[in-house]
Amino acid sequence: MKLTYFGHSAFLIQSENFNGLIDPFLTGNSHTTITPEDLESITHIFITHGHGDHIGDAMAIAKKFNPLIICNYEISNYLSQKGFKTHPLQIGGKRKFDFGVVKMTPALHGSGIEEGDKIIEGGLAGGFIIEIKGKKIYHAGDTGLSMEMKLLEREKIDIALLPIGGNFTMDIEDAVLAVDFIKPKKVIPIHYKTFEVINVEPEEFKKRVENVEVEILPPGRTIEV
Ligand code: NI
Ligand code: MN
Numbered sequence: 638m639k640l641t642y643f644g645h646s647a648f649l650i651q652s653e654n655f656n657g658l659i660d661p662f663l664t665g666n667s668h669t670t671i672t673p674e675d676l677e678s679i680t681h682i683f684i685t686h687g688h689g690d691h692i693g694d695a696m697a698i699a700k701k702f703n704p705l706i707i708c709n710y711e712i713s714n715y716l717s718q719k720g721f722k723t724h725p726l727q728i729g730g731k732r733k734f735d736f737g738v739v740k741m742t743p744a745l746h747g748s749g750i751e752e753g754d755k756i757i758e759g760g761l762a763g764g765f766i767i768e769i770k771g772k773k774i775y776h777a778g779d780t781g782l783s784m785e786m787k788l789l790e791r792e793k794i795d796i797a798l799l800p801i802g803g804n805f806t807m808d809i810e811d812a813v814l815a816v817d818f819i820k821p822k823k824v825i826p827i828h829y830k831t832f833e834v835i836n837v838e839p840e841e842f843k844k845r846v847e848n849v850e851v852e853i854l855p856p857g858r859t860i861e862v
Contacts (some may be wrong), residue, residue: 638769640796644668644856645831646691648776648798649676652769655736657681658704659765659776662693665691667829669856673698683767684708685778687715687750687759690831696721707739711760715750728763734844737769742789744780746806772862774798775821779828782811796862797821800828801842802835809842816846823850827846 641649645668646660646845647781656679663673673694682695686709699706699721706716708799713725726732731740743799746762764778766789775794797819800806806828807815816824824846843851854860 638772638862639859640774640862641859642827642856643671644684646776646778646800646827647693650767650769650774652736655680655769656685657736657767658695658698659683660685660691660693660778661695661698662690662698663801666690666831671857673701674764676702678702679704681734682706683739683765683766683776684712685744685828686746686748686762687712687757688748688779689751691779692750696815705734707734709741709748709760709763709764711758712748712750715757715759725752726763728761737767740770742766742775742777742824743783743785744778745783746779746781752860766794772796773816774862775819777815777827779806780802782807783810784818785813794819794821795823797824798827799824801826801839802829802831802837804834806835809837809845812842816849821849823852825852825854846862 638652648659650657710725713723717723726741742764744762746760746761749756750759767774776798801812839853
């Protein structure tokens with residue numbers, strides 16, 4: 638399985654015929670040079686919550702590739718009314734798909750969908766545990782530190798993608814505690830540098846995490862999982 642970082646919270650997971658995007662915020666993402674036009678044959682899109690920097694280019698990409706969009710029930714309704722192919726999950730819910738197993742995890746955050754000058758109800762913010770061929774990736778979405786993360790230790794996460802930027806999510810100090818709660822094999826920091834208020838140094842996070850490997854991915858970098 639391959640994991641590619643696009644900056645902010647956006648990732649591409651590839652495994653055989655599966656090309657899954659998570660939170661595909663590319664247009665307006667100052668931390669990447671990748672554009673929706675660079676993408677090939679997307680089969681699935683995962684959306685953690687309704688904010689613009691997570692739904693991102695999902696609709697434009699979905700128009701091109703007609704992927705299955707996996708997200709919470711409210712965002713699923715919103716997108717299916719626009720003609721997109723969706724699968725709704727809710728927090729705590731787990732579902733086996735042809736590519737693997739997906740579980741939606743809690744996040745302490747909002748999920749309003751911005752449309753013009755309106756905010757549309759977008760359910761609860763979440764994260765995902767995506768298990769493909771025995772490997773588990775946890776994408777936390779946007780979240781504050783929560784005690785629920787202690788439960789994730791039981792999941793035996795291989796790679797945790799954790800926000801560190803503060804202001805809207807955990808900052809470095811809280812993300813270090815989250816790593817201690819989750820005890821993943823590896824952690825990749827996300828949701829930093831993109832905006833002025835989340836302009837923190839991932840090296841600082843790496844310095845402070847003990848006993849767990851921290852890999853700082855520059856946007857565009859692909860790693861083998
Ligand atoms: Ni958000
Ligand atoms: Mn965000």
